[in-house]
Amino acid sequence: MVKQLRSLIAVFALILFAVSLASATISLTATGSQSVSELSDSTTFSFNVSYAGDVENQTSDSTTFSFNVSYAGDVENQTIAINGSTNTSGVSVSFSPVSVVLNGTELEISTITGTITGLQGRGHQDILISYNALNGSTIVDSETFTLSVTSAGLCSSGIKDENLSLSDLEDKSDVDDDWEWRALDDIQVRVTLDNTGDKDNEDYKLQLYFFDDTGKDVSSKFVDDKDSLKQDVNNLDKGDDTDVDFTFKLSTDIDSGNYKLVIKAIRKSDEKNQCDILIGDQEVSIDQDDDYAIVSAIDAPMTTSCGSTVDLIATVANTGTNDQDRVKVILYNRDLGLNIYKEIDNMDSGDSTDVLFSFAIPQGAQEKSYKLLFSTEFNYDDHDDSYDDQSDSEDDYMYYMNVAGDCIDYTKPTISARLNSTAMVGEELVVEISLKNNADTAISAIISADEYASWAEFIRVEPSIVSAAKQETKKAYITFKPTQAGQHTFNINVIYNGKTIDQAVTVNVASKTGWLSGAYEQFGKTGTFLLLGIAILVILIILVLVIRAIVSRKD
16 A cells, blocks of 8 residues: 555656656747848858746756758748758858756846858748757747848849859969969959850850958949959860959959959840859958058060160059058169159049159160069158158069160270281281270170182181180180282171171281282182193103203214
């Protein structure tokens, strides 16, 4: 009987405990509804949890209530996501925490925070979230929450074309860090697109957009020429991809901050209904200095000549956030002797202005390409009449100007010649050549001769190649054998550093003494030997006749 009574008491206690649990209720209070731009991938929300149970019947035991969620979008097959799992739509919801504990009459946690992800590209959709508080598997309270995903305004009818996808996005600019830009940077963005549809020869219009953290389109502040943000893609076959490059110069109007890069794509075959927004995860960071000014462009001739005057216009921009009382612009080139500057007063932030530099090209400048360096100084301090800041070397402007024509080459070697032997027909004539290097660096020269064949035979040049250090003089010797007397001219040829010098030299060649020398001079080497042979033959004939006469007398 006692055991039965104890069992009955235990069952009664369990019934009381169950009643106490049943009376423990949870009440949910949602925040209502909110809007988020489709440019955002996620958003957070919260709702309050309150206890509305029978205080008298609560025990000290803890009761745990968990939550689930149902998602109902306006697109087919976007149905359910429970406790953070992802549904077929790509939208997921997670909670922090996923449950609350009712301990007696107190809630250990009274606020639940939810995060919805996978919102990019939804466009014009209302997402209805239904929340259930569960005690075990029993729903004790429900609440709904509406999230409105709004379009960024790029596609008025929302997303229609799903046959184009963004597979890659690259910053090809010459900057220190990718996607970290400054005013007046030359930017190159490469977009890689895939045709995931089933049609060939698709044509698209593409345009880049930039949005600030409030979802506002600020593309007009990024560039002065919005056409530079547009490109066409033609004949994109199914399964193929293509790289599209956008090149533009960043404007001075853009403010420091982080921006979202978005690509709008319109299929040309149906522009009214086929629109897509390709949203990568790329963020662009703009960092503008408080005080900064640079040379942004140069208007000048690409080629000029020695002795001419060059008029050069430099465009200077205040890219800092502060106004400048004064900016100094400096032009420098050591070889042309340029170290000149101009000063600009009162440059507001974002302003640009032109300054004129005029300078003469020296008559003795070398014919080559010259690098003109433009730098700036700013943040003027009127207390000590100086500038506190200057442009970074990587921001200095380089302009290349070619100088050619009418130039006097003071570095050209000096060539001189003098006789180093007698100048006589039939004898070796040696001409001593002196070559002085006037350049600031060593040179090698090849020495030869021409225009001598009519009056002399060429023997040799020794040495034919000479090397001379800075301001050094080297000698070479050209040897001829004259065949004609009189005043004659030949050329000394010197080739150095890809250039050629021709210098004429005149010599007076004397005749040899004696009749043979006269014949040599008159008839040359071959003619002289011929005359000599004839003379010998005549002498032999006379000698034979004399011998015969003597013999005849004896007989």
